[in-house]
Amino acid sequence: MAELNTGDGGGKDKKVRSKKQNSKVDLTAMVDLAFLLITFFMLTTTLSKPKAMELGLPDKEDPNEKNQDIKVDENRTMTILLGDNNKLVRYVGLLATPVAGGAPKEFTYGKQGIRKELLDRKASVLAYSTAKGKPKNGMIVIIKPSKKSNYRNLIDILDEMGIVEVPTYAIVNEFSPEETKLLEGK
C-alpha cells in the first residue's frame, strides 16, 4: 500500500527497503570526549588550590625595654639584602670584615644563583661548627628586604630557605647606611 515508487515507472516493481542500519553506535568519539573532560576537571580541581607558606615572626619587642642583643658567631651568618629590580646582594659575616670569600656580591634568584651559594655556605658552616665541637650550630641567614623590593622577592628568598633547609633565618627590617649604599651603589 504505502509504497514509494522511485519514479521511472517502467519495468519491474521495485520494493524500496529502508537500509538496515547497524544497531551499534560508535562510541569512540564520545568516550574520548568524556575522558578529556574528566582529565580537565580532575586537574583543575586539584591543581589550582593555592598553597600556603607558613611564616613565623618573632615577638615584636617593646621599644622601651630593648632586649639585650644576643651575640652570634659572625662566621655563621649570611646577610641577604633584597633590592629593587630583583637585585640581591649577600655578604657573609660582618659587612666591614667579611669572612673569607664572603665579600658583598650580587647574585640572582633561583637554582643557578643564590641557591648554590647557600648550599656551599651551609656546608662550610657545618664543617666550621663541627670543628668547634658544636655541629648543631647551623647557618643563620638574615634577610633584609629593602623598601623597593617587592613581595615576589620576599617569597622567592623564603622559598629558597625552605629548599636549602636553612635552620635559622630571620627577616630584619633595619638597614645600616653602609648596606643601603651597597644596594644603591652597584
Place this chain on the structure above:
Amino acid sequence: MAVKMTKKSLTTDMTAMCDVAFLLLTFFILTATSKIPEALPVDMPSSTVQSKLPETDLATLTIGKGKVFFDLKGKEVRIETLEKMAEKYGLQFTDEDKKEFSLMEGFGVDIASLKSIIEMEHADRAKVNQPGVPKDSLNNQLADWVRISRQANIDVNDKDLEIAIKGDAKEEYPAIRKVMDILQDQGINSFSLVTGLRGKDF
C-alpha cells in the same frame, strides 16, 4: 585438518566504558566548586611549598595596588563579625544585609560604605573601584576586622582563626610589612603567605 581462526569482531563494545567515563565526569563536575570571582584580583608569586591553604577558619588579607581587602570564610563567622563590627562603629545592618554579606566575596571599603557594597548586584561589585579597608593608625579598621573576626571565630567554631596574606607579586615590601605589623600588634606572629605552585627547578 584446517585450523579455523575464529573471526573476532573489530569493534569493541564501549557502552560500559562510556558509562564509567560519564559517571566520573559527573562526579568531578559536581565536586568542582565554582570559583568565586575575587574582588581584588592579584597575581600571586609562586613557591615550592606543598601545604594547602585551610578551607575553614581562615581570614585572607589580599594586598594589591596598595589596597587591602578582607575576606573571611564561614557564613556564621561572617555574620557574627559583621554584627560586632556594626556594634562597634554604631551602624545598622538588616538581616538581609547580613545574609548577603555572609555569601559575598572579599571587600575593601570603609565600613560606613559597606552597606552600599552589600546592596549591590553581584556583578557590579567588581566594577566599582573599592578603595581598600582603611588601615591608618587613626582609622585602623583592618585591625578591628581582624581582631573581631578572630573573636567571632572562637565564639562560633571554637577554633583559632588562621590569617593568610595574599599579596600581589609586584607589591612593594613596605605595603606587606604594614599589614604584617598590624597583625603583629595583635600578637599574631604566625600566619600563612598564599602562593601558587612551581617546581624546584627554576
